[in-house]
Amino acid sequence: MPTRYNTLRPSPEDPKYKLAVIEFKVPGKKNGGTDKGPDGHRIDSIPIANSIIEAGAACELVVYDFEKHAEFAEVVDAYDAVLVRINPGQLSQGTTPGTQQRFDDLMNSLLAKGKLVWSSPSVQTQMGAKDALVMVKDLTCGLPDTYAYYNAAELEAGFKKSMAFQPRVIKQNRGSAGEGIWLCWLEGKDYCANLGDAALEDDDRVKLMEMNDNHVEYHTVKEFVTFCVHGPDAEGAGEWKSTFPGKYLEGGKAAGGQLVDQRLLPRISEGEVRMLMVGPVLQMMVHKKPDGGGLSAVGGNSLYTFYKPGAPEYADLEDKFVKHDIPLVMAALGIENDPLPILWTGDFIPMDGAEPGKTEYILGEFNCSCVGISKFQAVCGGDQTLADVSDEDYFEACELTDLMGTTAIMMLDEKAAKTLAEVQASAKVIDADTAAGRESVIEAAQGGEPAAAGPKNSDEPIFVMGLNALEAAKTMMDAGYKNVIALTKDMTEMIKKATVDK
Numbered sequence: 001m002p003t004r005y006n007t008l009r010p011s012p013e014d015p016k017y018k019l020a021v022i023e024f025k026v027p028g029k030k031n032g033g034t035d036k037g038p039d040g041h042r043i044d045s046i047p048i049a050n051s052i053i054e055a056g057a058a059c060e061l062v063v064y065d066f067e068k069h070a071e072f073a074e075v076v077d078a079y080d081a082v083l084v085r086i087n088p089g090q091l092s093q094g095t096t097p098g099t100q101q102r103f104d105d106l107m108n109s110l111l112a113k114g115k116l117v118w119s120s121p122s123v124q125t126q127m128g129a130k131d132a133l134v135m136v137k138d139l140t141c142g143l144p145d146t147y148a149y150y151n152a153a154e155l156e157a158g159f160k161k162s163m164a165f166q167p168r169v170i171k172q173n174r175g176s177a178g179e180g181i182w183l184c185w186l187e188g189k190d191y192c193a194n195l196g197d198a199a200l201e202d203d204d205r206v207k208l209m210e211m212n213d214n215h216v217e218y219h220t221v222k223e224f225v226t227f228c229v230h231g232p233d234a235e236g237a238g239e240w241k242s243t244f245p246g247k248y249l250e251g252g253k254a255a256g257g258q259l260v261d262q263r264l265l266p267r268i269s270e271g272e273v274r275m276l277m278v279g280p281v282l283q284m285m286v287h288k289k290p291d292g293g294g295l296s297a298v299g300g301n302s303l304y305t306f307y308k309p310g311a312p313e314y315a316d317l318e319d320k321f322v323k324h325d326i327p328l329v330m331a332a333l334g335i336e337n338d339p340l341p342i343l344w345t346g347d348f349i350p351m352d353g354a355e356p357g358k359t360e361y362i363l364g365e366f367n368c369s370c371v372g373i374s375k376f377q378a379v380c381g382g383d384q385t386l387a388d389v390s391d392e393d394y395f396e397a398c399e400l401t402d403l404m405g406t407t408a409i410m411m412l413d414e415k416a417a418k419t420l421a422e423v424q425a426s427a428k429v430i431d432a433d434t435a436a437g438r439e440s441v442i443e444a445a446q447g448g449e450p451a452a453a454g455p456k457n458s459d460e461p462i463f464v465m466g467l468n469a470l471e472a473a474k475t476m477m478d479a480g481y482k483n484v485i486a487l488t489k490d491m492t493e494m495i496k497k498a499t500v501d502k
Contacts, residue, residue, distance in 0.1 A: 004394060006387045009050045011058035017080040017412050020062045021049050024086045027094030034381040035087055035372070042085050043386055044376035047398055051405035057412075066091070066099045073106055081116035081412055082107070083342055088124070088369045111338065116415060118342035118408075124369045126333040127341070130173045130260040132366055136332045140320045141348070141363040145195065147261040150253045152229045158261055160200040160221060164192050167264035170228070171365075172248040173256045178211035179244040183264055187218060210242055214290075217241050228259060265362060267350040271302070272364060273314060275321060275346045276400075279339070279407040282309045282322050283400055288347075317348060317361045339411060342404055344368035373397050428454055430476075433466035441472045444479040456480040463487055 025032025025040050032040045045061055052059040057080075064072055064086070076082055084107065091100040104121035111117050119127075126132060131148040138144060147162065149155040162168050163184060172180030187205040192198040202222035209216050219227070223238035231247045232240040240246075249257040271289035275282060288302040307314060330336045345368075348361035375397035379388045389397075430452050431437040440450035441464075449455055453462050453476065464473040465487040473486035 001391070002395065002398075004391065005050050006046070006385070008046055008061060009053050011053050011060070012056060015056065015058035017057040017409065018078065019049075019052050019057050019059045019081045019083065019408065020076060020079045021045050021059065021083045021085055022062050022064055022076070024064045024066075024090055026090050029093070031381065033087065033090060035377065037380055037385045038383055039385065042372075042377070043380045043389070044373040044397075044401070045085055046386055047373070047376060047394075047401045048083065048085070048404055051398065051401035051403075052408055053405075054402065055405035055409045057405075057409055064091075064103065066095045066102075069102055069106070073109075076106070076110065077113075079115065081118070081408065082110065083118045083408075085370055088128075114415070114419060116339050116408075116412060118339060119344070119368050119370075120335075120338045122335045123338050123341055126335050127329075127344070127366045127368045129256065129258065130171050130365065131258055132333055133171075133260050133262060133363060135334070136325075136329060136363060139325045139328055139332060141325050141346070141361070143263050143362050145263055149249070149259045149261065150257065151249060152225070155228060155249070155259055156225050157199075159225065161196060162261050163206065163221070164198045164200045165195045166191055167266075169262045169264045171260045171262065172228075173258045173260075174248070178213075179242075180246075180248055181211040182224075183209040183211065183268075184224075185264075210244075212244075215241055265349045265351045267352070267359075270350055273317060273348045273350070273361060275317075275348065277322075277326075277341075277344050277346065278400070278403045279342055279411055280322075280326055281403060281407050282318060283403055284308060285311060285314050285318070314361075316359075321346065321348075321361075339415075341368040341371075342408060342411075343371045343373075343400075345371060373400055428452065428460060428462040430462065430464050430472065431466050432464055432468045432472035437466065437472070441475050444481065445475050447479070453481060456482070459483055461485055 023032075023036075023040075023042060023045060025036070031038055035042050037043050040063070041061060049059040049061055062072075062075060062082075091103055107117045107121055111120055126135075133142065133146050134148045136142040137146040145162070147158050149158055159168070159170070163186060167186070168184045170182045170184060174180065185207040186200075187207045189204060200221050202220060204221050205218060206221060206224060207216065207218055208224065217240065219238055219240075222236060226234050226237040227240060227242075227246040228248050229246075230237065231245050232242065237246075248259050251257040269290065271287055274286040274288060276284045276286065285307040287305040287307065289305070291303050309318060311318075326340070330338065330340065344366065346366055347364040349364050350359050351362055352358070353360040375393040376386065376389060378393070379385070386394075430440050432441060436452070440452040443450040444453060454460060456479070459482065461483045462476065462481060463485050464476065466472065469486040473484045476484045
């Protein structure tokens, strides 16, 4: 059995990279929040950090103090990458106004310096919002008839049109356990033949099922729209059984007020498939089937079956999403310059494919904001610690954190290779291992100004790479070149790999 670590391991003395796991303790909350143990750390933070250390990098746990923001900024500037393990909303609890924005601005400044942030503020906002489904609607994982509503007029017009055509799912942007996700059917009236052929009236009736508990309600279109915009107590909202307050558009788009309107896929009763992703790497697939025959596969209402990558049951989904769609997702969301989250999920719903007997899978949502590692987080919130996690659960969960560690290093390597390739494309580079490179060095040593190096009076840097980079760079400097930089063996290998990959 491998060694178990219940505390943070020492980092290597000569690490390839330095990383930090960033946490936050909510003022006045036991343990600093229900996601933590008595030591003030998330239960999964130490295993994540230890797996990064196992992969060859240094990693530390750093707690964000909103009252010492400047000092924190100096500390995190020393890291090559940071993993933000702060639950959504925590930076607005017991803190001064603007804390979340200041923290986000700091993370964005790290990105601007070429560091990696998992997950970046833009990724959490763009990928985590429900209207991401609209942005990816034209990918293989999307539905083209997916719409987003940000105000009452858009909701009323759009819902009356889409609902007249076929059953729909209306999803609020907030919440995580199915509250505010409504399955909608037209009641007492036939659907029109084509989208846009008809629009519902205020007094047309709809059957509604809320996915947090599968309860059913019947309302007029006007009552439903009123509830969504103004809540259950508003005039004209009718009587509601839902224990949640509606008002899904409150605060506007900037505050997360939005509703997404998506086609209801009847095979949702078969369950959802969750793709558990580590960066671009699939770690496992989880089939979540509604328990008791309902339509909701959220929260505690599900039965779980786990599948490894390559499982034949979901080979087509894996091929289309992991190999085809993931490289396109970030661009579709407008965040192509940000790294993929280090730990994230995509939930997929089955539907009949174009070919008889064929099943396709449609994205229901992304989750990329501090996704918890359940085997560890099962003991959080009280007096239990990482040591209370059973060996079986510990080592099973470490398979995921170990993948996070190796993937973090891989993504940092790729970032370094890309940066060096950009340098190669835009700067003066001499490869001392090639005949042309050696000739350039000899020409400079003999008093010439080789084309690869340019004039000696230029301030433009010259990068010398290869096994003899140090010796060649010294020769260039002795010849009168002022700004010569020798690249290490690792950097040279990255440049050559990036060149081949291109």
